[in-house]
Amino acid sequence: MPPPLPKICLIEDDEIMGESLADRLSLEGFSFDWYRNGNDACIALRTQNYALVISDIRLPDITGDALFEQLLSEHRCLPPFIFITGHGDIDTAVRLLKTGAHDYITKPFDLDALIDKINALIAPSNSLGPAALGHSHAMRQIEAMLHRLATSDASVLITGESGVGKERVAQALHQMAGAAKPFIAVNCGALTESLLEAELFGYEKGAFTGAIRTKKGVFEQASGGTLFLDEIGDMPLAMQVKLLRALQERSIVRVGGETSIPVRIRLICATHQLLQERVNSGAFREDLYYRINVVELRIPPLRERPEDILPLARSLLSEIALANGKSPPGLTPAAEHALKNYRWPGNIRELKNALERASLMNDFHFISHDILFDRPAPMLTGQQDVASSLRDYLNECERDFIVRALDSHQFQIQACADSLGISRKNLWEKMRKLGIDKSLDGGN
Numbered sequence: 001m002p003p004p005l006p007k008i009c010l011i012e013d014d015e016i017m018g019e020s021l022a023d024r025l026s027l028e029g030f031s032f033d034w035y036r037n038g039n040d041a042c043i044a045l046r047t048q049n050y051a052l053v054i055s056d057i058r059l060p061d062i063t064g065d066a067l068f069e070q071l072l073s074e075h076r077c078l079p080p081f082i083f084i085t086g087h088g089d090i091d092t093a094v095r096l097l098k099t100g101a102h103d104y105i106t107k108p109f110d111l112d113a114l115i116d117k118i119n120a121l122i123a124p125s126n127s128l129g130p131a132a133l134g135h136s137h138a139m140r141q142i143e144a145m146l147h148r149l150a151t152s153d154a155s156v157l158i159t160g161e162s163g164v165g166k167e168r169v170a171q172a173l174h175q176m177a178g179a180a181k182p183f184i185a186v187n188c189g190a191l192t193e194s195l196l197e198a199e200l201f202g203y204e205k206g207a208f209t210g211a212i213r214t215k216k217g218v219f220e221q222a223s224g225g226t227l228f229l230d231e232i233g234d235m236p237l238a239m240q241v242k243l244l245r246a247l248q249e250r251s252i253v254r255v256g257g258e259t260s261i262p263v264r265i266r267l268i269c270a271t272h273q274l275l276q277e278r279v280n281s282g283a284f285r286e287d288l289y290y291r292i293n294v295v296e297l298r299i300p301p302l303r304e305r306p307e308d309i310l311p312l313a314r315s316l317l318s319e320i321a322l323a324n325g326k327s328p329p330g331l332t333p334a335a336e337h338a339l340k341n342y343r344w345p346g347n348i349r350e351l352k353n354a355l356e357r358a359s360l361m362n363d364f365h366f367i368s369h370d371i372l373f374d375r376p377a378p379m380l381t382g383q384q385d386v387a388s389s390l391r392d393y394l395n396e397c398e399r400d401f402i403v404r405a406l407d408s409h410q411f412q413i414q415a416c417a418d419s420l421g422i423s424r425k426n427l428w429e430k431m432r433k434l435g436i437d438k439s440l441d442g443g444n
Contacts, residue, residue, distance in 0.1 A: 006051030163349030181225030189234035207256025
């Protein structure tokens with residue numbers, strides 16, 4: 001079971017100092033809550049789990065040391081505390097170290113040194129890992145939600161346009177909950193009612209013409225694991241009744257059978273349709289809707305998360321190349337620009353199709369814009385398809401190169417800086433200049 005994503009508690013009343021710390025924490029990929037006074041932070045520390053606390057000693061209501069000692073007096077298991085102190089408070093900071101605080105930093109302090117301290121404490125569990133669903137704010141929120149859901153058997157409904165990667169999200173949740181257990185997927189819209197019933201519940205030998213042996217359905221095959229029902233909105237009403245009964249009773253009866261067979265599964269459903277509207281029209285049962293929709297995850301279309309496009313494209317190119325026994329080709333800057341600005345109405349499915357076609361048609365180490373698209377002028381998001389100046393073009397190339405390096409190092413700043421042959425501070429300045437920090441936090 002993956003550990004919960006670590007979060008930092010930042011306590012700082014100075015807006016300029018707090019903003020600087022918040023920007024840097026965001027840039028480094030850390031999750032955090034920022035409190036401007038000690039009392040609000042104290043309430044949060046009693047009710048939430050933080051991996052680390054960074055607190056100024058001088059606060060507008062209570063001091064940082066009073067906050068720390070109050071929590072200690074409650075016999076709480078506290079996360080590591082790093083105190084921010086001025087020269088006049090060093091004696092207080094030293095006393096806090098003796099009572100259990102982890103460390104202190106003296107104003108003015110080096111942000112790089114603070115990041116090193118944070119990394120030493122919580123970085124091993126901070127990375128989202130190479131299988132992250134995306135670097136956009138929306139997909140990071142979804143991934144964080146999946147970590148929460150991994151510890152329960154609650155039914156999940158994944159919604160979104162066709163091709164956004166709903167099954168990929170379902171598989172990620174399954175892996176977080178324990179990948180050794182089975183993951184079985186069924187497309188409810190691809191089967192007739194009779195075939196769907198046999199697929200879900202299985203059948204006994206002789207149940208119908210052609211049933212020459214007993215066969216387990218996907219409910220039995222997925223027992224102890226995950227059953228993913230794609231396009232649940234297309235399921236016929238008669239089958240909805242049978243599915244609801246199976247979910248309520250946690251058991252199934254094979255077609256042509258009489259014995260009730262207990263099953264235990266995690267159910268994940270997906271649809272591109274608006275199920276509430278189908279409920280209102282009578283095309284989908286309301287009781288089943290509430291049964292499968294304990295938690296709903298909406299996957300945004302690719303056009304709403306352009307920062308995910310290039311990492312996805314490179315990952316797909318690697319998959320395509322591996323399947324064909326080749327080395328993955330690169331993308332020219334013009335091709336990358338076109339990929340980012342095209343609206344992708346077919347989402348990830350269309351992106352993969354375009355890349356697969358381009359890979360087959362390409363004999364070079366790089367895929368160019370004209371090979372990528374089989375039409376002269378793809379529909380763009382409204383941005384110009386060419387840079388307005390040579391400087392803009394070079395900045396775009398540098399930005400894309402840095403984003404690619406960050407992606408290959410799972411957005412670990414120090415590792416990326418080392419690979420680029422520059423300091424972390426230099427990399428940070430380039431990221432700020434080129435606006436890369438906005439792609440890490442969704443622009444917030």
